[in-house]
Structure formats: structure tokens, C-alpha cells
Amino acid sequence: xxxxxxxxxxxxxxxxxxxxxxxxxxxxxxxxxxxxxxxxxxxxxxxxxxxxxxxxxxxxxxxxxxxxxxxxxxxxxxxxxxxxxxxxxxxxxxxxxxxxxxxxxxxxxxxxxxxxxxxxxxxxxxxxxxxxxxxxxxxxxxxxxxxxxxxxxxxxxxxxxxxxxxxx
Amino acid sequence: xxxxxxxxxxxxxxxxxxxxxxxxxxxxxxxxxxxxxxxxxxxxxxxxxxxxxxxxxxxxxxxxxxxxxxxxxxxxxxxxxxxxxxxxxxxxxxxxxxxxxxxxxxxxxxxxxxxxxxxxxxxxxxxxxxxxxxxxxxxxxxxxxxxxxxxxxxxxxxxxxxxxxxxxxxxxxxxxxxxxxxxxxxxxxxxxxxxxxxxxxxxxxxxxxxxxxxxxxxxxxxxxxxxxxxxxxxxxxxxxxxxxxxxxxxxxxxxxxxxxxxxxxxxxxxxxxxxxxxxxxxxxxxxxxxxxxxxxxxxxxxxxxxxxxxxxxxxxxxxxxxxxxxxxxxxxxxxxxxxxxxxxxxxxxxxxxxxxxxxxxxxxxxxxxxx
Numbered sequence: 001x002x003x004x005x006x007x008x009x010x011x012x013x014x015x016x017x018x019x020x021x022x023x024x025x026x027x028x029x030x031x032x033x034x035x036x037x038x039x040x041x042x043x044x045x046x047x048x049x050x051x052x053x054x055x056x057x058x059x060x061x062x063x064x065x066x067x068x069x070x071x072x073x074x075x076x077x078x079x080x081x082x083x084x085x086x087x088x089x090x091x092x093x094x095x096x097x098x099x100x101x102x103x104x105x106x107x108x109x110x111x112x113x114x115x116x117x118x119x120x121x122x123x124x125x126x127x128x129x130x131x132x133x134x135x136x137x138x139x140x141x142x143x144x145x146x147x148x149x150x151x152x153x154x155x156x157x158x159x160x161x162x163x164x165x166x167x168x
Numbered sequence: 169x170x171x172x173x174x175x176x177x178x179x180x181x182x183x184x185x186x187x188x189x190x191x192x193x194x195x196x197x198x199x200x201x202x203x204x205x206x207x208x209x210x211x212x213x214x215x216x217x218x219x220x221x222x223x224x225x226x227x228x229x230x231x232x233x234x235x236x237x238x239x240x241x242x243x244x245x246x247x248x249x250x251x252x253x254x255x256x257x258x259x260x261x262x263x264x265x266x267x268x269x270x271x272x273x274x275x276x277x278x279x280x281x282x283x284x285x286x287x288x289x290x291x292x293x294x295x296x297x298x299x300x301x302x303x304x305x306x307x308x309x310x311x312x313x314x315x316x317x318x319x320x321x322x323x324x325x326x327x328x329x330x331x332x333x334x335x336x337x338x339x340x341x342x343x344x345x346x347x348x349x350x351x352x353x354x355x356x357x358x359x360x361x362x363x364x365x366x367x368x369x370x371x372x373x374x375x376x377x378x379x380x381x382x383x384x385x386x387x388x389x390x391x392x393x394x395x396x397x398x399x400x401x402x403x404x405x406x407x408x409x410x411x412x413x414x415x416x417x418x419x420x421x422x423x424x425x426x427x428x429x430x431x432x433x434x435x436x437x438x439x440x441x442x443x444x445x446x447x448x449x450x451x452x453x454x455x456x457x458x459x460x461x462x463x464x465x466x467x468x469x470x471x472x473x474x475x476x477x478x479x480x481x482x483x484x485x486x487x488x489x490x491x492x493x494x495x496x497x498x499x500x501x502x503x504x505x506x507x508x509x510x511x512x513x514x515x516x517x518x519x520x521x522x523x524x525x526x527x528x529x530x531x532x533x534x535x536x537x538x539x
Binding site: 069073143144145146147148150151153154155156157158161164165 | 301302305320321322323326329330333335347367368369371524525528529530532533
């Protein structure tokens with residue numbers, strides 16, 4: 001029978017393995033979405049990721065709030081990483097072949113109704129005046145946030161600042 | 169500018185292990201900065217300061233004893249009082265960092281006002297202008313690097329909304345929640361921002377802005393004075409002083425006659441017309457933008473909204489501005505509007521909102537910066 005210490009180590013190793021899988025799947029989904037392969041991206045987001053996240057949540061034994069925060073951070077980081085690489089790729093493509101560069105960009109779809117709530121942010125909001133203005137006016141709240149919800153307001157502020165930095 | 173004194177003031181602060189946390193709310197303003205601080209373990213505000221955002225660098229060759237303690241750098245009112253002997257630099261223009269070195273000096277001066285014990289971690293929530301782009305935020309981050317341990321940058325309209333509300337009185341029948349249904353008109357140095365407050369943080373459709381604000385009035389009045397009196401010597405700083413003392417809309421209480429220098433001799437000039445034209449232009453801008461925003465409000469909410477039009481920021485101190493706006497709205501057909509003036513306290517409202525945000529921010533939300 002394994003000792004408690006061994007059990008802990010195995011649990012940590014398994015949680016790490018699952019975490020890497022989640023990160024990899026997430027990155028893949030972001031890239032697929034950028035390539036316009038929305039069905040393939042949705043397949044990962046809706047079918048493959050949720051069971052992995054459930055398993056990881058069990059294995060990592062973190063308090064729910066902390067686990068959620070880590071996942072949210074991972075989503076944000078991976079999204080930013082892919083976006084950043086995509087901008088570089090777009091820049092290089094524009095330099096090589098300016099005429100076609102714009103055509104290679106794929107518009108982001110809106111989130112399907114069945115998308116898990118934690119993954120809604122992977123999809124862009126539908127084009128609107130507010131969305132386009134938000135890139136230039138970082139003080140605009142992206143959604144209705146009650147004055148009393150300071151934590152959500154700070155999250156939204158940071159989300160907008162990150163988006164603005166990516167587009168800058 | 170004295171570069172050796174600048175580099176001396178930028179020496180690094182040694183790394184400390186924190187045992188206590190000081191929370192700071194800061195409005196790093198173009199003209200004035202508001203600083204509030206409180207221990208994380210207490211609700212009492214330990215530091216409350218309004219400081220003109222200006223740095224004075226000692227001019228080369230200043231005699232010993234002219235500046236207090238033979239200082240090479242002075243800040244705020246101290247710098248303004250001795251403007252003949254220092255080169256005055258405003259770190260910010262239009263709400264964003266315009267001179268990084270002086271901004272860093274000023275930020276360090278603000279830190280020196282905190283009078284903290286050695287092992288205290290300082291966490292600051294800092295207001296940023298509504299339209300601060302990533303480079304403006306980066307410049308601000310650089311300015312406070314080495315000054316605070318952890319920071320959060322939050323748009324000023326959000327902090328103002330938070331700061332204006334007195335949560336402890338929300339249950340009082342007699343308390344009118346200032347952010348439930350109101351129109352805020354903030355007239356700053358670099359911009360005039362109008363914002364509908366409807367119980368939530370402002371969104372795109374809730375805000376309109378114009379760059380016609382305090383600095384633009386100064387420039388307009390400056391040009392008009394020089395056009396009328398081409399021989400007189402007057403700086404923008406002097407125009408700003410005249411405006412802060414004598415500004416008015418509609419009609420003046422008395423003629424505005426000021427002393428100006430012509431070829432080294434002081435003479436008196438009547439600048440009533442020039443000053444009035446600049447301030448009336450501001451009134452016209454805020455009237456037009458108010459109409460725009462009121463039209464966007466829910467029709468059912470408009471009667472209550474018209475009762476809660478609030479003028480804030482330094483520009484709100486233009487004499488008669490509130491009454492004039494109210495009169496013009498009535499003439500325009502709006503039913504029983506009521507305009508009130510918060511005035512200079514607005515700066516503190518942003519800082520107060522920042523301090524509230526600092527108290528409620530989650531650990532994961534703080535951004536660590538190197539000391």
C-alpha cells in the first residue's frame with residue numbers, strides 16, 4: 001500500500017499532467033479558432049476540455065475559488081499568447097504579401113449557446129459600437145457591472161487593458 | 169534642468185520584507201494629485217493630501233540659502249512659491265505622463281508623504297484617465313516603479329463613481345445615492361468628461377468627452393489677450409492663475425483688471441472680455457454634450473436624472489457655471505433641471521474610490537512591481 005507521501009506525490013504529478021493537457025488543448029482551440037476552424041475548436045472546448053477540467057479539479061485538491069482563479073488565469077494567458085503570436089504572424093504576412101494579409105484574418109465567431117461559462121471569454125463579442133470603442137476607450141465597462149461589485153470591475157478593467165495592449 | 173539632482177533623486181530603495189500593508193488611493197492628476205492612505209488593518213484614513221502636480225528643479229547657479237535646505241528639487245506648493253529660482257515641470261499633460269523623470273520624482277515625493285515604517289508593503293490603486301492607452305499606462309507604471317510594491321490601475325470614472333457613494337448611508341431614507349441616476353460633468357485640465365451614472369460602471373453609451381477643458385480655456389484666453397494687447401508679456405501659467413481667481417460665465421460681477429508686464433513695466437489690463445469668451449465656450453461645450461447624453465437616457469429615468477446633474481473637477485469652479493447651465497437647460501425646454509457643484513472635492517473622490525478599491529481587491533488582482 002503506498003504511503004501518504006507517495007499518494008500526495010502521485011496526486012500532484014497527475015494534477016500537473018492534467019494541467020499540461022488542459023493548457024495544450026486550450027492553446028489548440030485558440031489556434032483552431034484563429035484559423036477559422038470553429039467546429040474543431042468547439043469540439044475541444046465543449047467535449048474534450050470539460051472532463052479534463054473536472055478531473056484536474058479533483059486531483060489538485062485546491063479550494064474551488066483558487067482552482068477557478070487558476071483556470072481563468074490559464075485561459076487568459078493562453079488566449080494572450082495565441083493572440084500575440086497571431087499578431088506577429090499577421091505582421092510578417094503583411095510584409096511579405098500586403099495584398100493578401102487582410103484576407104487571412106478570420107473574424108471571431110460569437111460563443112455558441114452551449115459553451116461552458118468559463119470559456120465564453122474565448123469567443124469575441126459580436127461586432128458592436130461598444131466592442132470597437134472599447135479598444136480605444138479603456139474606461140468602458142464591457143458588461144453591466146453594479147457599482148458595488150468592485151472585484152468584477154477590477155477584473156473587467158484588467159481584461160480591457162490586456163485586450164487594448166494586444167491591439168496596440 | 170539640473171540632471172545630477174535628477175539622477176540623485178532616483179536612487180533605488182533597498183528591498184525589505186513586509187510585515188504590514190499600507191493601502192493607498194491615488195489620483196495622479198494633471199494639475200493636482202490626491203493621496204489617501206490607510207493601514208489594511210484599519211478603516212481610518214491616516215494620510216489625506218492634495219498636492220499640486222508640479223516639480224521644480226533648482227536653476228543652475230542659485231545662491232546658497234535661497235532654496236530651503238539648498239534643495240535641488242522642490243514639489244507642489246513649495247515649488248510654486250519659489251518659481252523664480254526653479255525650472256517648473258509638470259509631469260502630466262492631459263492626464264497622462266508627459267515627462268517621465270519628473271513623474272518619477274513626483275511619485276517618490278508622494279511616497280515620502282506616507283511616513284511608513286520600514287517593513288511596510290505599499291499597495292496603491294491609481295486612477296488613470298478614461299482614455300489612457302497602453303503606452304500611457306506603461307509610462308505610469310514606470311513612474312511608480314520603485315515607489316509602490318503592488319499597484320492596480322483603474323479608470324478614473326470608475327473610481328469617482330465608487331468614491332462618491334457613501335455605502336454606510338445606503339439604508340437611510342433621506343440619502344440620495346449619487347450614482348443611481350445622475351449625470352456627472354467632470355471638467356479637468358485636459359478633458360471634459362460627461363458620464364451617465366445608472367447604478368453600474370459606465371459603458372460606451374454612457375460617456376462623452378471633449379478635449380475642451382481647463383488647458384484649452386487657458387490657451388484660448390492667452391491667444392485673445394495677446395491679440396488684443398500684443399505688447400504685453402503673459403505666460404500660460406499666469407493666464408491659469410487669472411482664470412482660477414476671476415473666471416465667470418454669462419456676466420462678470422466686476423471687470424477683471426490684472427497687472428501685466430510690458431517691456432519690464434507693470435501696467436493694468438482689462439481682460440474681462442477675453443476671460444469671459446473662454447469660459448462661455450466651455451459652457452457651450454458642456455451644454456451640447458449634456459443634451460447628447462440626456463437624449464441617451466431611458467425616457468422614464470429622465471425626470472429624476474435632470475434633478476441630479478453634478479459639475480465636478482477644477483473647471484466646475486468657474487463662477488456661475490452651475491446656475492448658467494441650469495438656466496440654459498430650462499430655456500432649452502428641459503423640465504425643472506437641478507445642477508449642483510461638487511467642486512475641488514472631486515479629486516479626493518477619485519482617491520477615495522481608489523482606496524475603497526484597494527480594500528476590496530483580491531490578492532490575484534494586484535500587479536507586483538519591482539522596488
